[in-house]
Amino acid sequence: MGVRSPGTAYVLLHHYMGEIDGAFRSWGFSRGGTGAISNAIGAAAREAGVEIRMQAPVARILVKNGAAQGVVLETDEEIRADAVSSSVDPNLTFLKFIESRELPDDFLEEVRRYKYRGSSGKVNLALDALPDFKCLPGPGRHLRGAISISPSTEYMERAYDQAKYGEFSHRPYIDIVIPSLTDPSVAPPGKHVMSCFVQYAPYKLSKGTWDEQREAFGSAVIETISEYAPNLKSIIVGKQVVTPLDIERQTGLTEGNIFQGELSLEQLFFLRPVAGWARYRTPIRKLYMCGSATHPGGGVMGAPGRLAALEILKDTGKGKH
Amino acid sequence: MAAAREIVILGAGHNALVAAFYLAQKGLKPLVLERRAMAGGAAVTEEFHPGFRCSTVAHAGGPPLPSIVRDMQLSKHGLETLESPVRLFAPSLDGRALVLMTDPIAASKQIEQFSKKDAGKYVELHKALKRTGAILSELLTLTPPVIEKPSNEDLWKLFKVGRKFRGLGKKEMMRVLRWGPMAVADFVAEFLETDLLRAAVAARGIYGAAMGPWSAGSTALLLLRAASDPYPVGNSAFPRGGMGALTSAMAAAARQAGAEIRTGAEVESILVKNGAAAGVVLRGGEEIPAKRVVSGADPQRTLLGLLDPVHLPPSFAVKLQHYRSNGTAAKLNLALDGLPAFTALRNVSDGNAALAGRIQIGPGIDYLERAFDDSKYGDFSRAPYLDISIPSILDNSLAPAGKHVMSIYMQFAPYRLRQGDWTQQRDALADTIIKTLAAYAPDLPGKILARQIITPKDLETTYGLTGGHPFHGELALDQIFTMRPQLGWARYRTPVKGLFLCGSGTHPGNGITGASGANAAREILKDLR
Numbered sequence: 001m002g003v004r005s006p007g008t009a010y011v012l013l014h015h016y017m018g019e020i021d022g023a024f025r026s027w028g029f030s031r032g033g034t035g036a037i038s039n040a041i042g043a044a045a046r047e048a049g050v051e052i053r054m055q056a057p058v059a060r061i062l063v064k065n066g067a068a069q070g071v072v073l074e075t076d077e078e079i080r081a082d083a084v085s086s087s088v089d090p091n092l093t094f095l096k097f098i099e100s101r102e103l104p105d106d107f108l109e110e111v112r113r114y115k116y117r118g119s120s121g122k123v124n125l126a127l128d129a130l131p132d133f134k135c136l137p138g139p140g141r142h143l144r145g146a147i148s149i150s151p152s153t154e155y156m157e158r159a160y161d162q163a164k165y166g167e168f169s170h171r172p173y174i175d176i177v178i179p180s181l182t183d184p185s186v187a188p189p190g191k192h193v194m195s196c197f198v199q200y201a202p203y204k205l206s207k208g209t210w211d212e213q214r215e216a217f218g219s220a221v222i223e224t225i226s227e228y229a230p231n232l233k234s235i236i237v238g239k240q241v242v243t244p245l246d247i248e249r250q251t252g253l254t255e256g257n258i259f260q261g262e263l264s265l266e267q268l269f270f271l272r273p274v275a276g277w278a279r280y281r282t283p284i285r286k287l288y289m290c291g292s293a294t295h296p297g298g299g300v301m302g303a304p305g306r307l308a309a310l311e312i313l314k315d316t317g318k319g320k321h
Numbered sequence: 322m323a324a325a326r327e328i329v330i331l332g333a334g335h336n337a338l339v340a341a342f343y344l345a346q347k348g349l350k351p352l353v354l355e356r357r358a359m360a361g362g363a364a365v366t367e368e369f370h371p372g373f374r375c376s377t378v379a380h381a382g383g384p385p386l387p388s389i390v391r392d393m394q395l396s397k398h399g400l401e402t403l404e405s406p407v408r409l410f411a412p413s414l415d416g417r418a419l420v421l422m423t424d425p426i427a428a429s430k431q432i433e434q435f436s437k438k439d440a441g442k443y444v445e446l447h448k449a450l451k452r453t454g455a456i457l458s459e460l461l462t463l464t465p466p467v468i469e470k471p472s473n474e475d476l477w478k479l480f481k482v483g484r485k486f487r488g489l490g491k492k493e494m495m496r497v498l499r500w501g502p503m504a505v506a507d508f509v510a511e512f513l514e515t516d517l518l519r520a521a522v523a524a525r526g527i528y529g530a531a532m533g534p535w536s537a538g539s540t541a542l543l544l545l546r547a548a549s550d551p552y553p554v555g556n557s558a559f560p561r562g563g564m565g566a567l568t569s570a571m572a573a574a575a576r577q578a579g580a581e582i583r584t585g586a587e588v589e590s591i592l593v594k595n596g597a598a599a600g601v602v603l604r605g606g607e608e609i610p611a612k613r614v615v616s617g618a619d620p621q622r623t624l625l626g627l628l629d630p631v632h633l634p635p636s637f638a639v640k641l642q643h644y645r646s647n648g649t650a651a652k653l654n655l656a657l658d659g660l661p662a663f664t665a666l667r668n669v670s671d672g673n674a675a676l677a678g679r680i681q682i683g684p685g686i687d688y689l690e691r692a693f694d695d696s697k698y699g700d701f702s703r704a705p706y707l708d709i710s711i712p713s714i715l716d717n718s719l720a721p722a723g724k725h726v727m728s729i730y731m732q733f734a735p736y737r738l739r740q741g742d743w744t745q746q747r748d749a750l751a752d753t754i755i756k757t758l759a760a761y762a763p764d765l766p767g768k769i770l771a772r773q774i775i776t777p778k779d780l781e782t783t784y785g786l787t788g789g790h791p792f793h794g795e796l797a798l799d800q801i802f803t804m805r806p807q808l809g810w811a812r813y814r815t816p817v818k819g820l821f822l823c824g825s826g827t828h829p830g831n832g833i834t835g836a837s838g839a840n841a842a843r844e845i846l847k848d849l850r
Contacts, residue, residue, distance in 0.1 A: 004697055006797060007502060007537040106492060113511065154698060161694050164535055165687060265502030265537055275495030 002160030003153045007265045015299065031183045037300060061086070061097045061287065068287035071097075083316070085308060087291035089261060090114055090273045091254040098284070107283050110274040114293075115267065118244035118256030119163055121201035123221045125194040126187070126238035130178070131229035144181045149174035149224060159200055166206025168217050171224050173199045191237075196221055203244040203255040210245035217241060259298025260291050269295055280308040281315075288312050325610040326352055328845070329601055330580075330617060331588050331627070332785065332824070334362020335385075337617025338571040339838030340823040340845075342393050344615075345578035347846055352609065353580055354601065356587035356785065359565070360572045362617070363784050363791060364833050366565025366719075370771035373656040374719045375726040376564035377775065378784060379791070380710050381679060383549055383833035384558055385567070386462070393574035400570040401561040403715040405678035409554040411521045412665035412761045413684045419517050420675045421554055435515040443553065446512045446522070450547040453497050456485050457548035461829045461836045464844055465803040465811035497544075502798065505539035506686045516685040522553045524683050524706060527732070529791050531649045533693030534686050538798040545796065545831050557678035559712045563719060567833065591616075591627045591820065598819035601627075613819045615845060617838070618785060619793035620806035620826040621646055624815060626787070632817050637807065644806055645797065646826075648789035649696050651734035652775040653754045655727040656720070660711065661762035677714045682707035682757060692733055699739025701750055705757055706732045724770070729754055736777040736789045743778035750774060793826035802828055813841040814848075821845055 001008050030036040042052055059076075061084055062069040070080040086093040094103060094111045103111075136142050150156050150173045159169035175197040180187040187193050198221050205213060218241035226232045244256025253260060261267055270278045273293040280288050290308030292298040328344055330337050333355035344351045359365055363378040382402065385395070404423070411419040419435065421428045425447050429440040459482045466475035486494060500508055505526030509519040525546050526532070526539035533539075550556045560566040572582055587604040591614055600610035616623040621644060630638050666672035683689050683706040692702035708730040713720040720726050731754050738746060751774040759765050777789025786793065794800055803811045806826045813821050823841030824830075830837050 001537070005535075005537055006532070006799075115507070157697060164690060264504075266499045271495070271499050275499050276491060 001264070002157045004157050005160075010265065010268070011263050032185060033179060033183075034300060041302070058097060060099075061093070061284075063098060063102045063284055063287070066102070066283075067285040083286040083288065083312060085288040085290045085312060087289075087305065088252055089116070089254050089257075089291060089293045090289070091116070092252060093289065094282075098287075102284060104283055107274065107277070110277075114273050115262045115264070116203070116253075116255035116257040116260075117262055118203040118247060118253070118258065119200045120256075120258060121168070121198045121217060121244060121247075122240075122242040123196040123198060123218055124240040124242070125196065125222075125232075125236050127192040127194055128235045128237050129190075129231075130181075130192055131194065131225070131235065132231045133229045135228065143178055145177075147176040147178075149176070149228060163200030163202045166202055166204055168201045168205075168213065168220065169199070170220050172201075172221060174221060174224060176225070196225070201244055203248070203257075210243040214241050214243050214246075217243060260293040261297070263297055268297065272297060280304075280311040323610065325600065325612050326350070327611070328352070328613045328615060329354060329609055329611040330615045330823070331591075331601065331623070332356070332362060332617035333360035333568075333572065333582055333584070334617045334824060335364050335568050335571060335833050335835055336824050336838030336841070337362070337615070338568060338575050339389055339393070339835040340615060340617070340842040341580040341582075342571065342575040342578050343839060343842035344845060345575055345580040347849075348579065349849075351580045351615070352611070353575070353582040354586040354588055354603070354609075355582065355584045357783075358584050360582055360584060361565050361568035363780075363786065364564040364568045366563030369654050369773040370656040372721045373724070373726050373771065374563060375654050375712060375728045376559075376710075377654060377728075377773070378652060378780070379564050379833055380559075380712070380728040380730060381556060382558045382560065382564075382567065383831075383835070384556060385833060385835045386549075386839065388462070389835040389839055393571060395567070395570040395574060398570035398573040398577075400567055403559050403561055403712075405557045405559075405715060407675050407678035408552060408557045409521055409679050409681055410663075410666075410675045411517055411681040411684065412663055413517050414760065416664050416667075417517070418663070418665035418669060418675065419515075419521060420669075421521065421678075423552065423557075432515070432518060435518060436513075439513050439515050439518055442512045443518070446553050447551065449496075449512075450544070450551040450553060452489060452493065453500075453544055454547035454549075454551035456482065456489070456497075457544055459485060460802070461548055461834065462840065463828075464813070464840055465805070465828050467812070468803055468808070500544060501541045502538055503540040504535045504537050505543050506534035506690070508540040508543065509534075509686075520683050520685050520689055521681055523686060524681060524689060524708070525553075525555050527689065527693070527706075528708065529648075529650055529732075530796055531645070531647065531693075531696070531733075531735075532797070533690040535690050536693075541798055541801070542796050542831075545801070545829065548829075549832065549834055554681075555679070557710075559710065559715060561716050561718065563712060563716075564833070571835075588627060590629070591623070591817075593629065593632045593817055593820075596632070596818060598817055613821065613845065615821045615823050615841065617824045619646060619787045619790070619824055620644060620822055621787045621794075622785065623820075623822060623824075628817065628820070634816055637810070637816055640807055644794055644826075645800065646788040646790040646794040647736040648777045648780060648786065648791060649733040649735050650780075650789070650791050651701070651731045651750060651754075651777060652773075652780075653729040653731060653751055654773040654775070655729065655769050656771040657711075657725040657727055657765075658768045658770055659723065660714070660725055661727075661758075661765040661768055663762045665761065673714065676711050678710075680707075680709040680711075682709070682761060696733030696735040699735055699737055701734040701738075701746070701753065702732070703753065705734075705754060707754065707758065708732075709758075729758070734777055736781075743776040747774050747776050750776060792830055792832070793824050794830070796831060801830070805830055813844040 057074045059074045068084040180192040247256035294304045327349045328351040330353045341351045367377045368374045409421045433440040505523045509523045523534040526543035588601045589604045590602045592599040598614040692706045695702045713725040780786045780789035805828045827837045
């Protein structure tokens with residue numbers, strides 16, 4: 001969506017949800033990157049009694065007589081369970097891991113209709129030095145927070161216009177952070193990393209593939225930032241361009257949508273992910289959903305996981321009544 | 322000074338006339354004051370070239386609510402509706418013709434030439450719109466409830482609508498809730514695969530709005546319109562004699578019921594005494610005292626223009642300033658020497674019959690969206706979306722024998738231009754529209770005898786529509802139902818006692834249905850009891 005699109009005020013409000021260590025509506029960096037948040041959550045879960053197995057890709061979910069019975073890994077290993085809770089998106093859960101005959105047709109129709117349409121990419125840069133912004137030269141505190149390349153609402157809207165017709169924005173909206181300034185552990189001494197979140201990069205391109213367009217996309221981002229920080233090109237020592245296709249390949253997020261489905265009004269609250277199935281349950285007994293494709297949706301917020309757990313506990317009779 | 326009248330009504334647009342009729346029926350003898358020399362507001366027929374008349378602004382019926390047509394006995398007062406069997410003809414640039422007949426079976430036969438799948442889906446879409454339209458039409462005649470403290474009557478009426486809604490069944494109910502906030506481009510894609518047909522339907526979700534088919538909430542507008550006519554691409558009913566004949570019949574009905582209509586009477590300000598409306602002052606200084614003032618003008622003109630803002634709570638005034646009413650529509654009316662030949666109809670035996678309904682230039686979703694894109698930055702569309710009618714095909718009263726009038730509704734022409742103003746840009750706009758159309762009907766430019774261009778600025782100055790908005794304000798999710806024109810003030814009343822709104826800036830405020838006027842009259846009568 002563009003800044004002028006109806007309903008975008010919700011997405012803004014969505015980003016004001018949540019709190020960090022008691023600070024309501026706050027945003028912050030985590031030392032060691034966002035991976036550190038997942039690690040901390042993982043540690044807490046382990047301590048509470050959760051077992052986490054890595055490199056255990058699920059191939060399918062076992063269903064018998066309309067109830068989930070466990071999963072089968074890609075290695076053919078079968079893991080039986082009383083209940084299965086899926087945190088991956090509905091496309092993977094219902095269209096890849098489960099045979100379509102196990103699900104009602106109208107439910108499948110709605111799952112297929114659920115919209116992903118990833119529209120963002122990332123460019124991560126390894127830097128020899130700090131970027132020098134024309135408007136505020138030299139190092140300083142202004143580099144420590146979020147740096148937003150969004151000079152006007154018209155600029156952002158025009159960036160969006162290109163995406164509507166299947167092109168990445170040639171002058172994109174970029175949200176930049178330099179985490180090495182707050183957390184030196186992410187780069188060698190004196191060096192920096194620059195993480196650029198880029199919109200818009202539509203998953204479906206009208207011309208060519210993302211594998212063909214990756215370089216051009218990365219260049220557009222670097223060119224754009226260079227207009228504001230002319231020394232950028234000379235300080236880049238390494239770069240990683242992450243397209244929506246890469247996001248899909250690496251993380252399994254369908255169409256590279258970082259929120260597991262568009263946060264548009266018709267895909268929120270009691271309509272997320274499918275009308276009538278917004279309560280973390282599915283047409284298959286003992287199969288639950290707990291990912292960002294459920295209410296209240298994406299962001300590193302954890303709310304869908306907690307709400308799903310409460311519902312699962314209710315069903316098992318272990319929840320508070 | 323004359324004794325105070327019970328009611329004066331500002332403006333003689335269709336909603337004001339409907340309100341006047343219902344109030345007159347109760348013996349209130351309302352006085353309707355119209356600035357222009359004719360009644361009708363934006364639903365008028367005017368001669369724009371000697372011998373050539375057309376519906377200068379609105380060119381197709383809403384249609385008016387059946388209850389209004391019945392109560393006002395409009396046919397007795399001279400209204401004759403001409404219906405074209407062809408609802409819409411949509412040419413594609415590569416020379417194909419999509420001709421949609423009223424009869425859904427005939428329409429699906431036409432669609433089959435584009436897609437077998439769509440032929441069936443079109444009928445399914447029509448049925449779906451019928452089902453939801455039947456429920457939404459109940460909402461049209463409802464006074465929006467008070468959100469914080471709904472009355473028993475509010476609850477009962479909502480309950481009745483709710484019960485019908487539940488009658489849809491769970492699956493269908495959920496679908497409707499999901500559809501409303503959707504982009505109409507997504508909505509049509511759920512049914513149809515042919516881009517030309519998708520655009521023909523989707524246009525109904527952006528007509529008169531500052532939205533493109535990819536704007537969220539445009540489906541709600543389509544559904545709202547389906548409540549008046551569930552046919553997927555809308556209606557093609559034209560009053561004989563143009564839209565002015567409809568409002569003439571309304572004016573006659575109102576007069577017969579006891580209303581007085583004065584034309585050439587421009588209200589300059591609304592009088593307020595002791596916090597209540599006390600009458601109006603006309604241009605020239607004439608004061609007309611009245612116990613109640615009802616305005617058919619848009620909310621901003623009424624409350625920010627004609628009223629001294631000291632009478633409004635400051636927060637109300639500020640919010641009303643933010644009410645979005647910048648229009649994006651323009652009109653071009655052409656006097657033609659003969660019918661244009663559309664390339665797409667070259668092999669159709671009775672090509673002229675295809676031109677008798679509405680003609681849509683807007684051959685794809687991306688086309689419509691790009692037309693909208695231009696307007697976001699203050700330019701008019703280089704390749705505009707056009708909704709056209711040639712009413713003289715069915716109605717020989719509008720043009721000399723053998724000649725025709727073509728009424729072209731155009732989007733997007735933003736009220737605020739980035740460069741220049743509308744005085745400078747009006748001819749460029751007309752030229753762009755003609756050039757666009759000539760790509761589909763190459764002989765058109767040679768047949769033009771005269772043209773009348775009506776820019777958004779003209780809609781404001783000549784027809785009194787603030788911001789040039791044909792619907793008295795955007796019909797967006799945040800400006801409809803309980804929020805039209807403002808949350809807490811959607812019940813036709815205003816912060817000034819005895820001052821009411823009855824125009825399109827109130828619920829449901831969509832097209833020439835007259836529902837706003839009828840609802841307002843009902844509320845005014847309640848206050849009188």
